[in-house]
Amino acid sequence: MSFLTIQDIHHTYFSNQTAATALADISLDIEKGEFVSFLGPSGCGKTTLLSIIAGLFPPTSGKILLENKPLDADSDTSIGYMLQQDYLFPWKTIEENILLGLKLIKKDEGLERIKTLKLLSDVGLGGTGKLYPRELSGGMRQRAALARTLAVDPKILLLDEPFSALDYQTKLKLEDLVFETLKSFGKTAVLVTHDIGEAIAMSDRIYLFSPNPGRVHKTFEVPDELRGLMPFHARNHPQYPILFQTIWKELESLEY
């Protein structure tokens, strides 16, 4: 029995003129505490799959089970979702943004509040609580978005290309921070990316997707030597370029 089970997911987007199949035959299992990546060119259904896992809409067919129970998105905060951009609410202070999830379930007072505000210093944003998002840099805002996602203590985190809008240096630093934070909280995470290096540096397992319709083309286990390392150091490990080459060749073969 796995922590997160994805069973025979198919998804087709319907419109008046077209029926576009975005996902076919997706089945995979993720264990508690694992960090996995969905890697693939854009348009191969990664965001669609993540949205289905998050319960934003139901799949055309198939099942998602978290700890053997189907998900009920409306009354559940067991899934945290982080988007490509931070989507902090510009009219709320950082503190109000971070407390948003708890406010919605009326738990933004007392101990919970203090715990959440401590998260802010965990992601290196201590003292910015009273500022507005526009007063923070892109990297800082994405860290605030991470804290907002973690505040409701989700069982699993879904990260949809959360670093792709950032400059390279900020991205590398943030990879380390996210990695370290999620490990220290023992979170399970799914990262969507089109960056091979990022997938290798951060995850335990990589699912390579192929397009038209989106399928799992191949699965790569990241070697133990790399898993334990912080992403920045993993990128400098001799094993890193080997896996990079393997995945690169596989991606190339997809294009024909």
Next chain:
Amino acid sequence: MNIEQLHKQYKTSLKKENRLIRLYQILIFLVFFSSWELFSRMEWIDPLIFSSPSKVWQLFLQKLADGTLLSHSGVTLFETVLGFIIGTLLGTILASLLWWSPRLSKTLDPYLVILNAMPKVALGPIIIVAFGPGFPSIISMGAIISIIITTIVVYTAFREVDPNYLKVLQTFGATRTQAFREAILPASFPTIISTLKVNVGLSWVGVIVGEFLVSAKGLGYLIIYGFQVFNFTLVMLALMIIAVFATIMYQLVELLERKLIKD
């Protein structure tokens, strides 16, 4: 050449320009009123129809002293402010309902188009028959003229809110009410404020036309009365007071806008 000196030069030239503009503005004001006075005295324009600034001023003092001006202005101001508030409020509420139920909004769409295209003041006589010739009718006129356009503009703003904000809320398990309160309404705030500015102007139109029709009290009544007894000094006086009040109201809304929208 040093930066500080250049900056000073730049600032003085800016100040000079501003002073020049202000001078031109005052000049226009003076030329307008003095030529009006002059033309009227020389009878180049008919003083009976166009009156003159001095006569308007005298009438102003006289009406101010006997208290009638204050009571008429008060009535109109009260009706306009109330019509404006009711129109904006109802329009926003209607927009919220449309956002709430996409089916309702699709169903009502053609009716909104018709109602929006329709000149609302044409409904005046019907409103007066329905609510009687008094305050309620005139306030309704002030409100009805801005409801539909407010509904359309605010509803459009609601729909243009970035769906990713809703996605964030949805992953937190937010209900539709919560999504409305946390994202839709605050994100559309700037649009709502900007419709306020449009609605100020519209409410004046509705109320003045309403007063024309009811013809009992207010600045609109003074215009109609002055017209009927051929006292155009009174008409001019009423017009100027309307111009002053409408400007003040518009400025107040702008002030509110600056206070509420900090960024």
